[in-house]
Amino acid sequence: MSRILVDFDRCEGHGLCEQTAPEVFRLDDEGELHLTREEVAPEDERAVAAAVRVCPVAALKVRP
Ligand code: SF4
Structure with a gap:
């Protein structure tokens, strides 16, 4: 199974990933x-592949 990698240094909490794949990505109250x-x-x-594409700062990857 492939894995989701998040570059938390890049992530700015825009939440587009959560909108695109809410079963997998969650933002807490602090963003x-x-x-x-x-x-x-x-x-x-x-849905995860779509979330990778929509992230505006390219913080998401899927490793096969
Ligand atoms: S879309 Fe990208 S920047 Fe926004 S919360 Fe998700 S990973 Fe972070």
């Missing part, structure tokens, strides 16, 4: 990003 899971389940692959 800190959390992953509900680090491995990409088959049913989440498309």
Whole structure:
């Protein structure tokens, strides 16, 4: 299963990933990003790939 990698130094808490894949990405009240899971389940692959594309600071990657 592939894994989600977050570059927390780049992440600015825009939340577009959460909007795109809310099952996987969560922002807390302070705007800190959390992953509900680090491995990409088959049913989440498309949403996670879309989240990687929409992140405006390229903080997300998926490692096969
Ligand atoms: S879209 Fe990018 S910058 Fe915004 S919260 Fe997600 S990872 Fe961080």
